[in-house]
Amino acid sequence: MNDPTHTAHRPEVEAFVAAVSGHLADLSEEEREELLGGLAADLADQVADGADLGDPERYAAELRAAAGLPEAPGRRPRRAPRPTLPTAAELEETLDGLREDLSQLVSSHRAAEEAWRVLLPLRPAWWVLRAWAVVTLLDQLAGPPELVTLIPSFNGPLIGQVLLAAAVVASVLLGQGRLRLHGGPGSPLRERLGLLAINVGALVALLIVASNLPSAATLHSSYYGTSFEDGYAMGAEDRSTGLRLDGAPVRNLFAYDSAGQPLDGVQLYDADGRPLAIAAKTTASGYGAERTVGCGWRNGSSQLFHVFPLFQREQRRGTCRDEDRESGPLSTPVAPFAQVPPVTSPAAEAEVPTEAPAPIAPEPEPGQE
Template identity: 55%
Template sequence: MNDTRTPTRPEVEAFVADVRARLADLSDDEREELLGGLEADLSDQVADGADVLGDPAAYAAELRAAAGLPERTRTRRRVPLPARPTRASVTDDLDRLRARFFELVESHPWSRQAWAIAEAARPAWWVLRAWIAVTFVDQATGEWEYVTLLPSLGVTLLGPAVLLAAIVVSVLIGLGRLWPGSGPDRPLLPRLALIAANVAAVVVSLGFASAGQHGDIYSGTGYNAGYRAGHHQPGLRVDSVKVRSLFVYDAQGNPVEGAQIFRGNGDPLAIEPEQAAIGRRENRKVGCGWFNGTTQLFNVFPLAQREQRRGTCLEEPGPDDGAITEAEPPFAVVPPVTSPVPPAVVPPVPSAGPTAVVTPKPQPKPQPRP
């Protein structure tokens, strides 16, 4: 016997699958009762040219209403929570990252060469890591001080001793003799602690570099707001900018040569010799103070200048250094000024009037007696 049923059409299959998904909250029997034979009926109607495929959501709602079933209740889709990391999973992740890193290193010749150089420089990093740690402690405790090669820790010889001990410990950790290290088959917690220590050392070193480049401070190292504003930095500053010389003009607007400047308490308002330098290499100029005997004074302005590659004007010039010349003032003259203090009023001296000049009358000469 020949099968006269119309073959199921793809668009009908997709439509019925969508309707079935919108009836997923019903039981299997209810869903089968509503959808049984639906594909064949719709396929026959589509084959006859009927436009029966519309909105699957509206069609599913009509089926519910015709069967007297309630509307579909919306259920919130539960997002699966990520699995809680375990010691084994974290260890596996670290091992995979390590393996992936070495795969990338071996993938290019330049990366292999760069990694070979980095491996050769590992001892230098161990020493630098110790210096960063001790310097951070030095800056975080006590009063502010400049970052130096040998941290002081506020006590003579204490800083160098602690730095030496820290270098020994850091090298032993790098060699894996004092710490398990960060390689595979090592305990998880020591690996994580070592990674955190290395990352912290890099971050702190970037803070030191930023402070030196911008004249700013690294937050958390004990630098105070006064240093940020230049209050505790050596030398003469205005708005935290170094003052390398001063040009003084009198009340008539003419430049003054050799003006000696003092504070209100009598201390000289002096510029540090190192601060009076500007420029680099062949364009570097240093400020030279006025002499009191053989002593240069840096509170007498304007300072003379000398082209000098290094050092200050207190040192003997080198063969490539220039001669001392006068500094050119920024203005030849400036507008005259008047004092805000009113002039003293001198009371007038009362006049005694014109003085009469009495001319004595000539006396007659006595006549001789006869």
């Protein structure tokens, strides 16, 4: 049981209890007596055990909360200090510290030091790589999704080549320090931050582009198909040059009947029974998003390129034999002529009977008239 006489020998306890009572002045006498009764004796025992009394205002707020009483009127909750932006000197100190830590980390391990010596001469390769990564990412974002290529296309001729060349030149000049952006100690802070942002952005672009690189299985499926029959037929067909006219490959054929009307699904063979087929790779026309390829008629899972006219579809790369989820729907090609002049068979002309000449009546003899 607490002894009230202990408080007489501890003035700090009495002062603390008085301060707590002052923060409870808005309460009634009965409420304060209920909260503070026996408090001095309890605190005296705690102080005797070496405990710290703490903040009287906070203690009074805890007593209110424990008793279910409202907060003191006019008391505002303490706000957390607002975060402040680092100053330029602090940023420079942070960058210098990171640079120094990296230098110490490399020098403390022999393998890391040797690797760093190998990587330093390869900095020009990074300059070219970051330019390619940024331009390739822009190409991916500018148009419909497509496979990552060494030279970005940008859906038009020469656009990707020009942009990539300009980006490589700018990146090399930047790496050589000829574009007023330096990253070493003593350089202006805005230049150091600008160069850091460019390198981080290029690294992020490289990671995004790398995530879009197709796997070996996807490449095989995209360019060679997944069907053994299609692959075998395509290989057999590509050994020949296909149909040609005046040395140029024929992309499609349109047949008309003797009345001049277009025919559909015509199968062509030569005198030896060999199909007169068009090579699938020669049916393509156009470039980029405007590129179309010819698609053969079906015999099971195989495509036949000796049945005409061939169907068409939009496809950026490869032939119609390739699996391409980005290709357009099949469409029927438009014949060059809606109708051509009718023709007649020479055999039919030979079979038409000719009229016999009328017999010549004999001249009457004299005296028979």
